[in-house]
Amino acid sequence: MEALNHRLFFLINAPAHPDALMVSFARGLADELIWLVPLLLIYGWLWGNEQRRIAMLEATVAGLAGLLANQVIALVWPHPRPFMVNMGHTFLRHVADSSFPSDHLTLIWSVSFCLIMRKHFRPAGIAVALAGLPVAWARIYLGVHFPLDMVGAALVAVMSAWLVLRGERLLIDVCYRPMFAAYHLLAKPLIRGGWLNE
Template sequence: MEALNQTLFLLINASAQPNSDVVALAMLFGEYAIWLVPATLVLGWLRGNDTLRQRLIEASASALLALLAAQIIGVMWPHPRPFMIGLGHTLIVHGADSSFPSDHLTFCWAVAFSLLMHPEARRAGSVLALIGLPMAWARIYIGVHFPFDIVGAALVSGISAWLCALTGRWFAAPVVRAAMIAYRPLFAPLIRRGWVTR
């Protein structure tokens, strides 16, 4: 399996003299697209209703659970990144920690898969899930992840989203109610202007 993992990596990873436009695209998705995930959560909170906010709390819990699981997996099974074994070409400076599973994709897909489970949040979930695909390519292309790291992220994220969907009804609504105690007074001027929802 590891030989297949490395072979697939070398097929996707940047060449010794990569095209500058492709590198720029890879950097966009591999380094910066991840910020669309918290931006989606914040914008959804500010512009959505309380039902959507419950889905966002559930998605946030899914992300936290998935990232915790990813850290535990990384400690229990420290898989080296490609550059740690001298494989391929690396286009960014990255810490020499465990590669499996990808934290970027775990975070993105844990939120996306959670949102996909609810009709009122499905559009945002679809967009984030799709953004994860070029993000996955980019993380391999720039040399910091193997293809199986991406598969691992999808599995961890899917399980986390499923668990939070099962338990969300117990914690999401109380968290939203508690948050509203601070949110509505703090954002009252913006609510009155219609810039954010109540």
């Protein structure tokens, strides 16, 4: 499996002297595209109805659960990044920690899979999932991840989303109702002014 992982990595990883524009483009995808996820979640909460807010909360919890699972996996099975074993070419600064699974993709896909599993929000979830593909490519191209790190992220993301949706009722009672009450109290002037949804 590791041999396949390495072969796929060399197929995607940048050459020793890549085009500067391509590297800049890949860096933008690798580090900046992920910010669309919190923006989507915040937008969905501030300008959504109750159904949408619950979906945004579930997606957020799924993302956080996925990241927590990654930390546990890294403790149990630390896997070096390509540059830590002098493999390929690296064009993105990154701390020398475990590469498996990818945190970026876990967050993106945990959110997207959680939305996909709810019929009403499936189109948005598919769009977020597709946005994760160029992020995955960029992080391999720039030499900070292996391809199987992305497969691991997908598996963690599916499990995180599934577990969160299984506990939906508890999540609504424990988290959503107090959060909505706090939001309604803090944002009351903006709600009254029509700037935010009630």
